[in-house]
Amino acid sequence: MKKIILALAVLILSAGLASAQDMASATETYNNGAELLAISHKAEALAAFQEALKMGEACGEDGAELVANCKKVIPGLILSLGKDAYNKKDFDAALAKVDEAKAAAKEYGDADIAAEADELVPQIVNAKNMAEANAAFGEKNFAAAAESYRKVLDGDPSNGNAALRLVQCLTNTGDLDGAKEALVLAEANGQGEKAKSVLGKAFLKKAQAKLKEGKNADAIALAEESLQYNVSANAYYLAGQAASKINKASDAIGYYEKFLEAAPDDKRAAAITYTIGALYHQSGNKAKALEYYKKVASDEKYGPEAQKQITALSK
Numbered sequence: 001m002k003k004i005i006l007a008l009a010v011l012i013l014s015a016g017l018a019s020a021q022d023m024a025s026a027t028e029t030y031n032n033g034a035e036l037l038a039i040s041h042k043a044e045a046l047a048a049f050q051e052a053l054k055m056g057e058a059c060g061e062d063g064a065e066l067v068a069n070c071k072k073v074i075p076g077l078i079l080s081l082g083k084d085a086y087n088k089k090d091f092d093a094a095l096a097k098v099d100e101a102k103a104a105a106k107e108y109g110d111a112d113i114a115a116e117a118d119e120l121v122p123q124i125v126n127a128k129n130m131a132e133a134n135a136a137f138g139e140k141n142f143a144a145a146a147e148s149y150r151k152v153l154d155g156d157p158s159n160g161n162a163a164l165r166l167v168q169c170l171t172n173t174g175d176l177d178g179a180k181e182a183l184v185l186a187e188a189n190g191q192g193e194k195a196k197s198v199l200g201k202a203f204l205k206k207a208q209a210k211l212k213e214g215k216n217a218d219a220i221a222l223a224e225e226s227l228q229y230n231v232s233a234n235a236y237y238l239a240g241q242a243a244s245k246i247n248k249a250s251d252a253i254g255y256y257e258k259f260l261e262a263a264p265d266d267k268r269a270a271a272i273t274y275t276i277g278a279l280y281h282q283s284g285n286k287a288k289a290l291e292y293y294k295k296v297a298s299d300e301k302y303g304p305e306a307q308k309q310i311t312a313l314s315k
Contacts (some may be wrong), residue, residue: 026055073270075105075113091128142169160189167195171202200230233263274302
């Protein structure tokens with residue numbers, strides 16, 4: 001009987017020693033994690049804290065305090081790794097870590113870390129969409145870029161750069177109606193003037209194509225629409241050309257005069273000035289014809305002919 005009692009005592013003693021050894025090992029692992037964290041070896045520190053947590057749980061009540069400390073550290077550390085990945089623009093890794101941090105925070109009852117993770121997710125998603133959009137834009141894959149910029153704006157309607165880029169993408173794909181819709185967001189977020197310039201140039205390019213096709217009325221309409229977004233001497237010049245071709249002298253004069261107001265020093269100014277004089281001449285307005293002929297009377301190229309017309313009209 002004494003032998004049996006003695007044996008039980010030995011077993012109890014050895015169990016206590018084993019538990020103490022396990023707890024010491026768990027504490028050492030935890031301390032290693034703290035040391036690794038102090039020198040910013042976050043991934044290794046996380047692994048140590050997670051291992052210490054398992055070891056502490058195996059120690060039962062003796063490990064309760066260590067387990068609690070591990071649970072305080074782990075969710076925030078995982079979130080910190082997610083932020084590091086975000087800063088490195090590794091958005092997929094960042095999302096994975098933030099989701100992991102959120103799950104750990106909920107499991108361990110850390111409401112602050114869970115809330116912070118919730119706030120970070122849309123930021124990371126938006127940054128990922130913006131990066132993908134910019135990459136597609138750089139490759140001139142404007143359709144794909146437009147789709148990604150729309151995703152950015154769905155998540156953050158205040159992103160003026162995304163709105164401007166969306167206008168650029170849609171004009172490049174020929175979706176001018178869509179570009180006009182995107183202009184509203186660009187204007188609301190400080191990129192209105194740049195977006196208008198893009199849209200104005202797109203309509204002017206379309207007007208130039210119509211002029212080459214001989215569709216002069218369409219060219220004029222598109223030039224007019226271009227001018228709604230961007231005052232351009234070239235738009236006035238094109239509209240003047242188109243109006244002249246369909247014998248709308250009065251309209252042509254108006255466009256050419258606005259061209260000279262917008263670009264008085266343009267290399268085409270002398271030619272346009274002479275043309276205006278000729279159009280007024282053809283229309284029977286001698287006074288205005290003389291006015292414009294006299295403006296180029298000293299021009300090396302157009303002066304001699306202008307002088308002839310001045311002489312003829314002065315008789």
